[in-house]
Amino acid sequence: MSLTTFLQHCLTGISLGGAYALIAIGYTMVYGILRLINFAHGDIFMMAGYFMVFAVSSMPWPIAIVVVIVGTIILGVAIERAAYKPLRSSPRMSIMISAIGMSYFLQNLATYLFSALPRAYPEIPLLKRIFQIGDLSASLVTFVTPVLTVLLVIVLMSIINHTKAGMAMRAVSKDFETSQLMGIKINNVISMTFVIGSALAAVGSILYFTDRMSVTPFSGALPGLKCFVAAVLGGIGSIPGAVVGGFLIGICETFLVALGYSTFSDAFTFLLLIVMLLLRPTGLFGEKITDKV
Amino acid sequence: MSMLEIKDLKVNYGGIEALKGISFRVEEGEIVTLIGANGAGKSTTLRAIMRVVTSGGGSIFFEGEEITSMDTQKIVNKGIVLVPEGRRVFPNLTVLENLKIGAYLRADQAGIDKDIEHVYSLFPRLKERHWQMAGTLSGGEQQMLAVGRALMAKPRLIMMDEPSLGLAPLVVKDIFSIIRRIHDEGVTVLLIEQNANAALKIANRGYVMETGRVTLTGTGEELLNDQSVREAYLGKSK
Numbered sequence: 001m002s003l004t005t006f007l008q009h010c011l012t013g014i015s016l017g018g019a020y021a022l023i024a025i026g027y028t029m030v031y032g033i034l035r036l037i038n039f040a041h042g043d044i045f046m047m048a049g050y051f052m053v054f055a056v057s058s059m060p061w062p063i064a065i066v067v068v069i070v071g072t073i074i075l076g077v078a079i080e081r082a083a084y085k086p087l088r089s090s091p092r093m094s095i096m097i098s099a100i101g102m103s104y105f106l107q108n109l110a111t112y113l114f115s116a117l118p119r120a121y122p123e124i125p126l127l128k129r130i131f132q133i134g135d136l137s138a139s140l141v142t143f144v145t146p147v148l149t150v151l152l153v154i155v156l157m158s159i160i161n162h163t164k165a166g167m168a169m170r171a172v173s174k175d176f177e178t179s180q181l182m183g184i185k186i187n188n189v190i191s192m193t194f195v196i197g198s199a200l201a202a203v204g205s206i207l208y209f210t211d212r213m214s215v216t217p218f219s220g221a222l223p224g225l226k227c228f229v230a231a232v233l234g235g236i237g238s239i240p241g242a243v244v245g246g247f248l249i250g251i252c253e254t255f256l257v258a259l260g261y262s263t264f265s266d267a268f269t270f271l272l273l274i275v276m277l278l279l280r281p282t283g284l285f286g287e288k289i290t291d292k293v
Numbered sequence: 294m295s296m297l298e299i300k301d302l303k304v305n306y307g308g309i310e311a312l313k314g315i316s317f318r319v320e321e322g323e324i325v326t327l328i329g330a331n332g333a334g335k336s337t338t339l340r341a342i343m344r345v346v347t348s349g350g351g352s353i354f355f356e357g358e359e360i361t362s363m364d365t366q367k368i369v370n371k372g373i374v375l376v377p378e379g380r381r382v383f384p385n386l387t388v389l390e391n392l393k394i395g396a397y398l399r400a401d402q403a404g405i406d407k408d409i410e411h412v413y414s415l416f417p418r419l420k421e422r423h424w425q426m427a428g429t430l431s432g433g434e435q436q437m438l439a440v441g442r443a444l445m446a447k448p449r450l451i452m453m454d455e456p457s458l459g460l461a462p463l464v465v466k467d468i469f470s471i472i473r474r475i476h477d478e479g480v481t482v483l484l485i486e487q488n489a490n491a492a493l494k495i496a497n498r499g500y501v502m503e504t505g506r507v508t509l510t511g512t513g514e515e516l517l518n519d520q521s522v523r524e525a526y527l528g529k530s531k
Contacts, residue, residue: 164393164397167386167390167393167394168394168397170383170385170386171383171386171394173385174383174384174385175381175383177345177377177381178377178381178383179383180343180345180365180366181343181345181365181369181374181375181377182369182394182395182397182398182442182446183365183366183369183370183397183398183446184366184394184397185364185366
């Protein structure tokens with residue numbers, strides 16, 4: 001493999017990883033607050049893909065992007081209200097099962113509404129323009145994805161660490177009842193988590209599907225699972241962890257495909273999960289327990 | 294009109310009657326204490342007042358207004374705060390952030406800054422450690438932080454659930470002198486304690502609770518000298 005092809009694959013991998021990272025953040029944040037693996041998250045990402053298909057056909061793309069993000073946020077919050085909120089005081093397993101149900105519901109709803117045939121994903125001419133840096137060439141989206149990911153993560157981290165709302169989120173993630181005693185409305189904080197997670201999934205979906213060119217009702221399933229693995233790999237509950245996990249999986253996957261092992265690239269991701277859980281169950285950046293009694 | 298009035302309050306926990314209809318009142322400017330053994334329903338009473346558990350009957354009035362089914366957020370806004378049992382500081386927030394989150398419902402930044410300084414003057418240790426994660430503080434420091442955090446809401450009534458639990462005797466003494474000082478600054482105090490002796494000494498009035506009922510009431514002095522209280526809670530016979 002020449003240096004150019006190596007760098008070319010690196011670029012592709014980093015770009016794919018960026019999209020994964022954005023989705024993985026949604027898993028890790030919801031887990032941080034609710035201790036719930038939101039299995040429907042990958043399907044929210046898929047629905048965002050369909051939203052884009054329909055939005056672009058009736059409006060210019062910059063407006064369509066905004067509409068897709070808003071639509072995905074509404075979907076994410078609605079799912080939380082309908083499927084998770086009523087189970088707030090139930091055992092955790094019940095919410096988990098509800099999440100799995102919601103995942104299948106969305107897949108089947110999409111099949112029913114849009115049929116299982118792949119739909120062409122709209123091309124945004126600007127994002128598809130080919131750029132050349134030295135010997136490397138790629139479409140703009142490949143360059144934009146990692147930059148945008150890093151920017152969004154920086155914004156997100158500063159919201160969480162330096163604003164009042166972020167402080168409330170950190171408090172709620174540790175102790176529901178005491179947060180309530182401070183006057184924090186738990187449900188608002190949870191909704192806010194779903195707003196952020198869904199918005200990032202919408203952005204991730206635009207970046208991901210622009211490179212893939214088609215959407216099916218099952219397009220969210222495998223990327224969803226991989227991003228879940230990314231979140232676990234980085235240490236579920238940790239946002240920087242999810243980002244590192246996302247990039248790691250994106251790069252590994254791309255190189256396996258490049259080396260001719262594309263059949264094994266998905267299996268490798270899950271192998272990584274098993275090895276990680278065996279060696280370091282809390283993940284790379286997993287929560288350290290600082291409680292002192 | 295009493296500041297806080299509880300009438301026939303009942304609470305059920307999954308089929309178990311934790312409170313079987315208790316009534317008591319707290320007048321403005323008093324220190325009132327609820328004493329009783331483990332499982333008597335003292336913590337449940339405070340949690341029902343804050344509405345983090347739902348009551349199964351009875352009513353709660355604060356300054357003449359019924360707050361029985363109000364949101365916790367509104368109750369905090371009315372001026373009632375609870376320092377929960379076991380301190381429950383947010384271990385993943387710094388000391389300063391814990392204080393700020395106590396003022397979550399307030400918007401007067403200048404007032405908040407002033408009150409942070411005030412809490413620091415009550416507890417100089419917190420100022421020294423304001424940048425530390427609260428989870429790394431000692432038990433006594435965490436208790437101070439929990440009290441300081443509650444004061445940040447500018448309460449009119451502060452309720453404390455076992456503030457001396459698990460603390461060294463010297464620290465317990467500190468905590469009680471702080472309670473007195475908060476009271477001197479004009480905050481009404483409702484105190485739950487297993488350390489009945491210390492609690493009754495600083496309290497104007499006290500109520501004795503047994504298995505979900507109030508069984509005895511009187512001034513702090515009266516209860517300290519009451520034969521049955523002395524035997525049951527103060528460990529002194531005769």
